[in-house]
Amino acid sequence: MGFLCKWCSYAGADLAGTSRLTYPPNISIIRVPCTSRINSHVIIKALATGLDGVLVSGCHPGSCHYVNGNYKARRRLLVLRRLIEFMGVDPRRLQMSWVSASEGFKWASVVRRATEEIRQLGPNRLFLEGET
Amino acid sequence: MRSKAFNREGMASEIRQISRRLLDAGEVETVIGYEVEVGGCVCPVFIDCSEETERLIWGEQCVHNLATFLKKPVTKERNKVAVISKGCDVRSIIALMQEGQVVREDIVIIGVDCIGQRDEKGDLLLKCTNCRDHRPQLHDFLVVDAEVDVRRFDVEGAEYSDVEELEEMPVEERLGFWKAEAEKCIRCYACREGCPLCYCVECFTDQNMPQYLPSSPSIQGNFLWLMMRAFDLAGRCTGCMECDRVCPVNIPLHLVNRKLVKDVDELFGYEAGRNPSERPPLSVFSEEDPDEFIM
Amino acid sequence: MAKKVIDDECLNQFVSLLRQRGYTVVAPRAEGSRIVYGEVETGANFLREYINPQNSPKDFLFPRREELLSFTDDGEVIAVVPEAVKTVLLGVRPCDAMAVQHLDKIFNWDYGDIYYNRRRRNTILIGLACNKPDPTCFCTSFGNGLGPHQKENVDLMLTKLDERSYLVEAVSKTGEELLSLIACGAPGRPSHDEKALKLRERAEKMITKRLDVDTTVKVLDNNFDSDYWKDVARKCIGCGICTYLCPTCYCFDIEDEGTSRLRFWDSCQFTVYSKHATGHNPRDQPYKRYRNRVYHKFVYFKKNFDEVLCVGCGRCKLYCPMKVDIFKIVAEAEVNIVKLGRGGGV
Numbered sequence: 001m002g003f004l005c006k007w008c009s010y011a012g013a014d015l016a017g018t019s020r021l022t023y024p025p026n027i028s029i030i031r032v033p034c035t036s037r038i039n040s041h042v043i044i045k046a047l048a049t050g051l052d053g054v055l056v057s058g059c060h061p062g063s064c065h066y067v068n069g070n071y072k073a074r075r076r077l078l079v080l081r082r083l084i085e086f087m088g089v090d091p092r093r094l095q096m097s098w099v100s101a102s103e104g105f106k107w108a109s110v111v112r113r114a115t116e117e118i119r120q121l122g123p124n125r126l127f128l129e130g131e132t
Numbered sequence: 133m134r135s136k137a138f139n140r141e142g143m144a145s146e147i148r149q150i151s152r153r154l155l156d157a158g159e160v161e162t163v164i165g166y167e168v169e170v171g172g173c174v175c176p177v178f179i180d181c182s183e184e185t186e187r188l189i190w191g192e193q194c195v196h197n198l199a200t201f202l203k204k205p206v207t208k209e210r211n212k213v214a215v216i217s218k219g220c221d222v223r224s225i226i227a228l229m230q231e232g233q234v235v236r237e238d239i240v241i242i243g244v245d246c247i248g249q250r251d252e253k254g255d256l257l258l259k260c261t262n263c264r265d266h267r268p269q270l271h272d273f274l275v276v277d278a279e280v281d282v283r284r285f286d287v288e289g290a291e292y293s294d295v296e297e298l299e300e301m302p303v304e305e306r307l308g309f310w311k312a313e314a315e316k317c318i319r320c321y322a323c324r325e326g327c328p329l330c331y332c333v334e335c336f337t338d339q340n341m342p343q344y345l346p347s348s349p350s351i352q353g354n355f356l357w358l359m360m361r362a363f364d365l366a367g368r369c370t371g372c373m374e375c376d377r378v379c380p381v382n383i384p385l386h387l388v389n390r391k392l393v394k395d396v397d398e399l400f401g402y403e404a405g406r407n408p409s410e411r412p413p414l415s416v417f418s419e420e421d422p423d424e425f426i427m
Numbered sequence: 428m429a430k431k432v433i434d435d436e437c438l439n440q441f442v443s444l445l446r447q448r449g450y451t452v453v454a455p456r457a458e459g460s461r462i463v464y465g466e467v468e469t470g471a472n473f474l475r476e477y478i479n480p481q482n483s484p485k486d487f488l489f490p491r492r493e494e495l496l497s498f499t500d501d502g503e504v505i506a507v508v509p510e511a512v513k514t515v516l517l518g519v520r521p522c523d524a525m526a527v528q529h530l531d532k533i534f535n536w537d538y539g540d541i542y543y544n545r546r547r548r549n550t551i552l553i554g555l556a557c558n559k560p561d562p563t564c565f566c567t568s569f570g571n572g573l574g575p576h577q578k579e580n581v582d583l584m585l586t587k588l589d590e591r592s593y594l595v596e597a598v599s600k601t602g603e604e605l606l607s608l609i610a611c612g613a614p615g616r617p618s619h620d621e622k623a624l625k626l627r628e629r630a631e632k633m634i635t636k637r638l639d640v641d642t643t644v645k646v647l648d649n650n651f652d653s654d655y656w657k658d659v660a661r662k663c664i665g666c667g668i669c670t671y672l673c674p675t676c677y678c679f680d681i682e683d684e685g686t687s688r689l690r691f692w693d694s695c696q697f698t699v700y701s702k703h704a705t706g707h708n709p710r711d712q713p714y715k716r717y718r719n720r721v722y723h724k725f726v727y728f729k730k731n732f733d734e735v736l737c738v739g740c741g742r743c744k745l746y747c748p749m750k751v752d753i754f755k756i757v758a759e760a761e762v763n764i765v766k767l768g769r770g771g772g773v
Binding site: 169170171172173175176177178180196200201204205206318319320321322324325326334338346347348349350374377378380381382 | 461481491492562658661664665666667671672680682689691697712713714744748749750
Binding site: 081 | 298304310336353362366367388391399414417421
């Protein structure tokens with residue numbers, strides 16, 4: 001699952017599409033106004049309920065449309081990765097990237113890399129049938 | 133009925149004296165302190181008049197963090213409240229001040245020196261074994277304990293060996309550990325209610341549009357509860373360990389909350405509840421925050 | 428009443444026999460520092476000495492979380508009625524057994540709860556008399572025969588006579604059938620009854636907390652709006668421990684998760700419990716919620732079923748993080764309300 005900020009990364013992903021770049025189809029994208037809008041609980045829920053990976057992508061530091069949203073998101077994810085690791089979820093399942101609106105190529109390569117890393121971790125099955 | 137543990141009579145007497153003065157002068161309407169209830173256990177007490185101050189005690193089983201009452205409407209409705217506070221409790225008060233939940237002028241802190249509290253079995257509490265707050269940092273009155281050893285203020289840093297033990301486990305084993313704990317959880321929310329920093333009028337668990345986690349006590353739902361609450365406390369938890377004390381099924385909640393206390397200290401050099409004017413780390417940012425994990 | 432005297436080894440054998448016959452045997456066990464009812468495999472791993480487990484028979488008749496029905500994407504509904512798992516709850520104290528009686532009434536009041544009833548029909552209660560009540564106990568106040576040795580509400584009753592022997596008495600027809608299965612042990616004699624009676628009298632004397640229930644109910648009923656309630660439980664933090672561990676609390680919530688409809692425990696101590704869809708909350712303050720708990724136990728249930736819902740087990744106080752004492756609050760209500768009326772404090 002991808003959370004992409006609308007001003008930079010989503011536009012970058014769009015560019016990748018119009019440029020007919022290929023990248024793995026495993027990612028489902030959700031557009032958010034800014035990466036700082038993402039409620040960390042949603043990420044926790046996604047990873048704990050069986051989603052194999054989450055990718056958060058936003059504007060480069062200094063380029064955030066809302067000035068500093070991406071800095072706040074960076075700090076949040078820094079802490080969140082440590083928390084999920086402590087609870088038994090591989091932190092490599094939570095990935096972050098800076099992709100600007102003009103970086104179609106970068107977007108494709110980010111997704112390729114994230115997908116490959118997460119694929120190697122195997123399916124994220126934390127809970128069995130009777131535990132949910 | 134008093135046990136041998138309540139042996140700090142001089143301090144108790146001073147606490148009563150201070151409380152009487154405050155109540156008689158009308159400076160506070162209620163004093164929140166500790167008493168021994170009919171069954172012999174120490175518990176919180178709300179004292180509204182001079183005559184009742186006789187109930188106040190001080191001893192080695194005053195484990196409850198009375199700062200938690202400062203987040204409650206019952207205290208906010210009274211004009212002014214005095215609260216008996218140990219060093220760890222005062223940190224919670226400072227943390228509440230940092231977040232604008234407590235106005236310093238609205239409360240009177242009766243600080244009490246503390247050389248350690250014990251549980252019902254008589255064992256020293258885990259948080260007391262490496263305490264750096266024997267003397268409350270902030271107070272309007274200070275009830276001194278002659279035994280508070282000055283040397284003990286030089287404890288280097290906080291102790292996290294139990295957290296580290298869990299950190300050293302392989303990831304799958306850790307998952308198994310937390311799943312086993314999550315299975316015990318009954319979603320009584322005592323951890324939330326007992327925590328001084330959990331003061332949201334509407335907790336995220338009660339939201340249903342969207343619903344962040346299931347309300348029923350499934351293992352997965354409980355696991356989410358443990359994680360999500362820990363995250364909301366990141367950078368705000370002072371390590372008072374009340375969550376752990378109040379949990380009826382003995383889930384070691386302090387492990388995950390203190391893990392983040394440790395991380396926040398490592399990453400940002402920050403401890404909650406030290407400086408009333410500091411901003412909690414997750415409400416601010418630095419341009420130099422680590423970003424090796426970012427592509 | 429048919430009776431036998433057995434020793435510990437015989438009790439172990441009885442447990443094995445029950446298991447052989449397909450019963451799941453649940454008894455108090457040590458789990459970490461807690462004592463809880465859990466499934467036992469041999470007679471050897473359940474406790475003999477305990478006051479009362481943290482959980483109660485309620486957990487097995489009205490579980491914390493259960494599926495009521497499930498549905499498919501095409502709208503087909505599948506009612507999920509619990510399997511008939513034959514269960515024996517062993518070592519149930521009279522207070523908890525009385526609690527089951529109360530739950531029986533509730534779950535068959537305005538409708539017959541098939542989920543509860545199915546489990547109930549397949550559950551056998553083997554009681555264990557209290558020889559050493561806890562200071563928090565106050566079971567003898569309720570005027571319905573409840574006391575540390577009450578036998579009425581179980582199928583088979585055990586009384587520990589001394590270090591090595593138990594008196595086993597059949598109470599119900601099921602109890603008689605079970606008793607006949609016990610091959611070991613000796614027949615009960617009047618001397619055993621005398622011993623049991625002495626133990627009973629001693630236990631009853633140990634319960635010093637007594638409440639005049641009729642007066643209490645009247646006082647409460649007449650003083651709902653008293654300021655007494657505003658101050659009496661200020662140290663209550665509003666968690667759900669008392670309600671969840673109480674053997675007679677039965678409120679639940681229903682929610683859908685995925686394609687399942689579940690019911691799970693709810694607590695009147697939570698703020699949102701009585702919040703209406705309009706946003707209005709009749710119990711918006713902590714004191715109103717605590718008052719509700721007291722009234723439900725001591726007034727409302729009495730009015731509907733002619734019995735007080737509380738059984739005096741003491742768990743609510745024992746596990747309360749702040750030691751809120753329902754007995755004290757209710758026992759001292761009259762005196763304090765009068766004092767308040769005269770302008771005094773609580």
